[in-house]
Amino acid sequence: MREAINIKNLSYMYSEDTRALESVNMTVHEGERIAIVGPNGAGKTTLLLHLNGILHGTDGQVEVFGKSVDKVKREEIIKDIGLVFQDPDDQLFMPTIFDDLAFGPINLGLKEDEVRKRVEKALLTLGLSGYENRCPHHLSYGEKKKASLAAVMSMEPRILVLDEPTANLDPRSRAELIEIIKGLNEREGITIVTATHDVNAVPTLADRVYVLNKRIIAEGTSQKIFSDVELLKENNLEVPEVFKLFEVLQCFGYNCEELPLSVDDAIEHLTRTVETEGGHIHLHIHEHTHDQVRKLKDKYEHH
Amino acid sequence: MQVFFFVKRKSAMIEYPEIDRYASLDSPLHRFDPRAKLIAFLFLIFSVVLIPDLKIAFIGFFFAIFLLILSGIPLAFVLRYLKWVAMFVLSFFVILAFTFPGEELFNFYFLSITAEGLYTGSLITLRAFSAVILIFPMIGTMRFDTTIKALDRLKVPNSLVQMLMFTYRYIFVFVDEFQRIWTAMESKGFKLRTTLYALRTIGKALGMLFVRSYERAERVYQAMRSRGYTGNPKTLVEFEIHVKDYILAVFIVGFAISLHVISFLGVV
Numbered sequence: 362m363r364e365a366i367n368i369k370n371l372s373y374m375y376s377e378d379t380r381a382l383e384s385v386n387m388t389v390h391e392g393e394r395i396a397i398v399g400p401n402g403a404g405k406t407t408l409l410l411h412l413n414g415i416l417h418g419t420d421g422q423v424e425v426f427g428k429s430v431d432k433v434k435r436e437e438i439i440k441d442i443g444l445v446f447q448d449p450d451d452q453l454f455m456p457t458i459f460d461d462l463a464f465g466p467i468n469l470g471l472k473e474d475e476v477r478k479r480v481e482k483a484l485l486t487l488g489l490s491g492y493e494n495r496c497p498h499h500l501s502y503g504e505k506k507k508a509s510l511a512a513v514m515s516m517e518p519r520i521l522v523l524d525e526p527t528a529n530l531d532p533r534s535r536a537e538l539i540e541i542i543k544g545l546n547e548r549e550g551i552t553i554v555t556a557t558h559d560v561n562a563v564p565t566l567a568d569r570v571y572v573l574n575k576r577i578i579a580e581g582t583s584q585k586i587f588s589d590v591e592l593l594k595e596n597n598l599e600v601p602e603v604f605k606l607f608e609v610l611q612c613f614g615y616n617c618e619e620l621p622l623s624v625d626d627a628i629e630h631l632t633r634t635v636e637t638e639g640g641h642i643h644l645h646i647h648e649h650t651h652d653q654v655r656k657l658k659d660k661y662e663h664h
Numbered sequence: 665m666q667v668f669f670f671v672k673r674k675s676a677m678i679e680y681p682e683i684d685r686y687a688s689l690d691s692p693l694h695r696f697d698p699r700a701k702l703i704a705f706l707f708l709i710f711s712v713v714l715i716p717d718l719k720i721a722f723i724g725f726f727f728a729i730f731l732l733i734l735s736g737i738p739l740a741f742v743l744r745y746l747k748w749v750a751m752f753v754l755s756f757f758v759i760l761a762f763t764f765p766g767e768e769l770f771n772f773y774f775l776s777i778t779a780e781g782l783y784t785g786s787l788i789t790l791r792a793f794s795a796v797i798l799i800f801p802m803i804g805t806m807r808f809d810t811t812i813k814a815l816d817r818l819k820v821p822n823s824l825v826q827m828l829m830f831t832y833r834y835i836f837v838f839v840d841e842f843q844r845i846w847t848a849m850e851s852k853g854f855k856l857r858t859t860l861y862a863l864r865t866i867g868k869a870l871g872m873l874f875v876r877s878y879e880r881a882e883r884v885y886q887a888m889r890s891r892g893y894t895g896n897p898k899t900l901v902e903f904e905i906h907v908k909d910y911i912l913a914v915f916i917v918g919f920a921i922s923l924h925v926i927s928f929l930g931v932v
Contacts, residue, residue, distance in 0.1 A: 446890075454887065460809070467899075469892060
């Protein structure tokens with residue numbers, strides 16, 4: 362599989378003595394879904410801004426589809442990689458939604474009818490058809506967030522980079538956006554890189570996780586990262602609620618080796634267990650149950 | 665835009681500067697081609713502010729009112745903005761009436777009102793009101809983004825168009841931002857008074873707004889560059905000019921010219 366993003370020894374310093382990134386190494390393959398997690402101020406946004414050459418590392422290099430971001434013209438890079446910022450008011454800077462969605466394609470030098478086609482398609486993908494003439498300040502936060510994604514999708518990038526896509530959204534908008542992002546990967550094979558605090562969204566949005574705290578602390582599947590409680594604690598992170606619930610179930614005698622991380626995982630898991638254990642699941646309270654539950658709760662308390 | 669940005673003292677709620685609130689109405693002026701409309705009205709506004717004669721200024725003023733009524737924009741909406749203009753313009757009227765040299769009409773001790781002063785004051789007041797009233801049928805009858813695009817199509821320098829475009833987009837964001845700062849101040853017991861302390865606090869809050877705006881500007885610029893901004897963004901828009909637009913434009917421009925012709929000939 363092709364390498365979509367390759368970061369080698371990337372360092373970045375804001376000033377003489379403020380280090381934002383320290384020799385970061387990262388490889389993302391085409392069609393992969395990656396999450397970058399880490400505490401506040403870990404440099405997640407800074408790292409993302411290097412991916413399309415907005416920031417240039419003080420050391421090291423970034424390659425997108427084999428092209429060095431520092432050496433190639435920016436247009437070459439941005440047609441492959443689309444960056445969605447956290448605050449939609451930063452992302453939507455044109456007077457109307459149509460203008461905003463058309464902004465990128467026009468800059469790519471596309472013909473007018475192609476621009477219109479792409480705008481229409483992006484609106485359809487995000488469920489925003491009919492919003493063409495709306496002004497950003499008349500939209501709800503959830504709509505603005507979707508419009509931000511649409512404004513990048515209209516450029517039809519092969520890699521989508523999202524900064525906190527689920528932050529500040531109501532549960533329904535959050536679920537919708539997660540579904541849309543998942544769909545873009547499944548249907549169109551778009552590579553997804555998400556920087557997020559939302560650990561509950563990570564298993565659905567990523568196959569592989571990088572823990573970033575100025576440098577890469579750990580890398581691995583969601584399963585591997587979320588099983589390492591110490592690592593998570595050190596970086597102000599947590600495990601998804603579903604994972605916790607199944608740990609509780611373990612205390613009550615539920616038998617499983619690999620704990621599910623998302624609702625989908627859980628359904629699959631329960632179905633399998635019910636089938637192998639003869640049509641039902643057996644839970645009970647034994648002498649250690651209460652001790653185990655107490656230990657479990659201690660484990661997840663941040664002190 | 666700044667003119668329309670004001671704080672209501674009592675509720676301390678800031679209103680959005682929605683000059684284009686009535687853009688969705690339907691009137692001959694709403695259907696007027698945006699480019700022709702801008703040119704015709706700008707021509708008329710310049711003509712009106714250059715009128716040298718009070719009687720003709722009245723004709724101009726009534727024509728402005730006529731266009732305003734034609735546009736269907738509610739009078740109450742216009743008056744709300746006009747009162748701020750009035751405060752400014754009427755002070756000129758008073759100053760001129762008292763200070764302009766000429767034949768004395770009234771005398772209070774050392775102050776005197778002159779006929780010439782009254783005449784010049786009224787002339788300036790009338791011109792100013794006509795010009796401001798004309799702004800409403802001009803840009804209040806289309807969405808502000810249409811105005812911006814029309815200016816762009818009229819070959820107004822791109823940097824100016826961008827400034828208008830981003831001001832229009834972000835003034836709402838800044839209003840919201842200031843509103844949040846204000847709410848936070850009020851919920852911590854701050855009251856708007858004319859004390860040095862209150863003024864200092866407002867100064868600090870405004871300073872905070874500047875810092876936030878500066879930081880936002882940086883992020884917006886990053887977002888723009890991420891989508892290929894190189895200095896002059898283009899927009900797609902289709903304007904179609906018809907015969908009726910030409911007729912309306914010629915009518916307005918013709919009226920603007922005839923104001924000066926009749927003043928030159930001394931007909932009125």
